[in-house]
Amino acid sequence: MQTPPAIPVPVLRLPRGPDGLSRGFAPDGRRALLKPEVPEIPESPVDQESRESQEQRARAVLRERYLRSLLAMVGRQVSFTLHEGVRVTAYFGATDLDVANFYVSQLQTPIGVQAEALLRCSDIIAYTFKP
């Protein structure tokens, strides 16, 4: 196949961070908790590599299925179970990357209906819907 002439790709520059020096992501801004380091019996580099690639493949498969399940929820009515046995229903909109927040609309609460709302994952125990 002949290589076509290189097409210049537009570069997106992220805005400067709050400290005025960095770009985009804060160095310790990681919201998803890192797994605690578990001291392992030393493995040979080959074993370690193949186990890491196995883990990564598993991670990718699990994540893809989860993202597709979230996609199937969009626009549907979802029932959220919160603390103290409180149940609310709303139309699911989206979550963010770490699934830390759920963006919903028409949230039915005991004190009325909220047009748009953001549910924190720490407030949610479980959610359920019918595909």
Next chain:
Amino acid sequence: MNEWMKKGPLEWQEYTYKEVRVTASDKEYKGWVLTTDPVSANVVLVNILEDGSMSVTGIMGHAVQTVDIVNEGDHTVREKLMNLFMCGDCKAYSPEDLEKRKNSLKKWLEKNHIPITEQGDSQKTLCVAGVLTIDPPYGPENCNSSNEIILSRVQDLIQGHLAASQ
């Protein structure tokens, strides 16, 4: 972080397609595991209700107390769960149709001097020059590659091929 969240992806994968009982915040949930999100450790369970409809429940990773396997499951449940939410258009084609589409596309790409091989389990995935893969049902949107130039080129070729064979 609770015990469940400390597990690794290979451990989480072990629970997939099995029927489990999960306790979360002193509530019990039972169902077939569709997946566990590696980022948040959220568990997604599927339940088939009496009227045949399905209900999907996501339990937040931070709330999970215990997870016990109740049923190892069999390959019929596995098949049903595997296809849930996945490649909706795959179901429209029979295995023979998919095979014909694959071979027809392979010939077309070879005619255009594109190095193409078959790979994966049951040779279902096409691989172009080692940098781009095409999954069934072999449409332009089924291409995967990190090289956007090759991706766009191959997508155009597939588009042209599909248009010509219509």
